[in-house]
Amino acid sequence: MTANQFLLEELVETLQTFLIENHPSWLKLNFSKIYNSSFQTDFKALQNYCNDIIAKHPNLIFESTDFNSLPEAALVSIIQREDLQLEESKIWDYMIQWGTAQNKILPSNLDDWIDKDFRILKNSLQQCLPHIRYFQISSGNIMEKVFPYQQILDKTLWADILKYFMAPDKPITSTILPPRKIVTTQLPNRGNAFQITSSIITNEHAAEIASWIDNKEVTYEVNNNPYEFNLILRGSRDGFERDKFWNLCDKKKNLLVVVKVKDTDEILGGYNPIGWNCFYSGWYSTTNDSFIFSLKNGNIKNHILSRVTKASNAIYNTSYGLNFGCYDFGMKEDHSFYVNSSFVYEKQIRKLSGTFSIDDYEVFQIKKK
Template identity: 50%
Template sequence: MSLNFFDKLSQNLIELLNDKEEYNVIIEVENKEKSFTAHSNVLKFRSSYFRRELENIQPNENNIKIIIKSSISAQIFNVILQYIYGGIIDLKNCETRFIYDLMLAADEFELDELSNKLETLLIETKGSWLRTHFSFIYHSIFNRHDDFKKLKNFCNDIVVKYPNLIFDSNDFTSLKESALISLIKRNDLQIEEIKIWDYVIKWGIAQTSTLPTNLDDWTKENFLTLKTTLQQCLPHIRYFHLSGIEVLDKIKPYKRILDKQLWNDIDQHLIAPERPVKATILPPRSVLVTELPTRADKSFSTIISEEHAAEISTCIDRKIAAYTLTNIPYEFELILRGTRDGFAPQTFWNICHGHARTVILVKVKGTDEIIGGYNPLAWDKDTDGKWMETKDSFIFSVKNGNIENSILSRVNQPKYAVLNRSKNDQIQMGPHFGDFWMHSEKSDFTLDNYCYCRSIGIYYEKPIRSSSERFSIINYEVFKIVRKTI
């Protein structure tokens, strides 16, 4: 029989942490602007990280050991210490980003119990936030070797269905090798095999800036360099499921990065596919669809969370009491997603033509901003340029990351609420709400800084951005707002 009194033990250890008389360790954080006191025996027995650190630090003249962790915030480290001493943390009023950063810090301090618990909590209760910040999450967790396997699987389960989230992103070539391998070895990666080869070559070339731009200028040493870079990736290509034309056009120009026996086997297989080869033949990928879901499919956002959807629904209905996740009266039906359908302005008009009651969502490049607009009327691509009059449209920005508060700006000049662009303008101009519009002179909203929000309210009540500078975007989505049926 055993009697447990953990609550009292936890309380006493927290009291020890707060006691400033007997400490022998100081931890400096936030660029040495904040400091915490602690006890070496507690730290080293609770964390192997601190055990190593303390063994390598000489005490000062007062017999105090000083640990410097400049990059960690005081708020995060305070929670870490509360956990180390008392085994309890309170996440009731914490933002999801704080929980995520706390998980990373717990992993850094080798507090496996805490980091694993927070990882599970994020996956089970904060899935919409993880999807909204997908690119950031993906790159940050795959920078860590064997950590966060559950989060990595969570992300890869999304990527295999929507590969363009990673493969077509601007920072694809900065992907860690381990992340790339974890994707291309998946049998269920929903992408054509030859495209996987193209992406692998693109990634490999980007890792070595000295390779000539023109393949005809490559030397034997250049091919050897690329072969060395890709030696862990090449075994995961399904060479024997490529067509003859694909092999001739795509593989043969780079045959010198393949082992000679493998190339001979590929060549033989094209001529006599029934004959055995020495190379291992991987199974074909189980590609379920030849293209990503059509715009008629229901899907939720990669930009906003369900909480944001409730907030936007409240604005649409002009409610004083905000909708909650349990009583949102609308379905957000995806019509267009930039990463899926493309970022050409003309694509917006082609896809959204005839759709009314739509919400435009835009993720601004280089900031945490999410901005957008609601149009209750139908978009029309067949006009010569005509303003639509409505008193029910609005533009907005929503709380996200470093953006502390949402902004709602309703139309105050209904005659100039929304503009249907002329056919000539549609090549460069996308959706246009009086004081906010999407524009690209390169016919790709991600390639130049021509999207714009006015810095003062003219047609709408107030500006939705603090900056008046033009901007580019990472992604945008258009949803049709449909009332739920009972």
């Protein structure tokens, strides 16, 4: 190894350590992209850091819009972990989803598959298949989920799986991997570790928003957040159509909306304590406690908090979806969002007025612990 190569490797290690120790919130907000990149560049420290998080919170990757583009080595490194907090049948489902996505030529309808199609899928998953705990999957899920894809398994393994469930006294030759070490967790109580399920905001953001809800001048400590943030809608997961919004959010109270503006560090949002009601489309709803905001994130160094000033026009019920004030901030029919000069709230939460595209948006229902 040359001196230059050694210095470069040392620099890479230092950079990874710096990011992990000093910018964990930034890493979380850009989690899937950073995770993918860490395997493309062989950043071992970042890989291990991310894998430890994924083991505890697998939805960060498995429910990510980038999941199907995950490098094979990354997927293998996840599913081989004994502490992956995910049911084995769901791991199987995600693995099949990933493998199918790597081969666009495969028919979308499994009934149309021929032997060649199963061979293609088996070849794509050859590094993943040995890490599935087949004997930890229930018999019902074996028949429902594994049986349709039995051709991608070695014949001996499939025969052993059948014997295991149908004739448990018969000897089998296949390796039986131990069950994963699933940790039984309880809902966090006040004072316990707080963890928000979000691809847009961090625990620190949630603590700041909670302090705004309670009109606190001092921001809550992350682990003393008095609220639960229950994710009820994510655009990239549930769909961006207005019908999806109304189906999941209609008449629900204490709603928090957060939006990631496309190709920027901007995170915008609003809190609506009384909810939206599709039945009253075209009508305003009154509250003194709603607010809209822009969060600190990346290059955005300061937050903007804008509380309602005209309570009678605080919330507008429109068929398009969520709306704060007299079109101060809200959703348009084409799935884009907008910010306009503030008529109902204290100040405008974005420098530029008008419509903008988003990467994603989420709606949480907030409730006291």
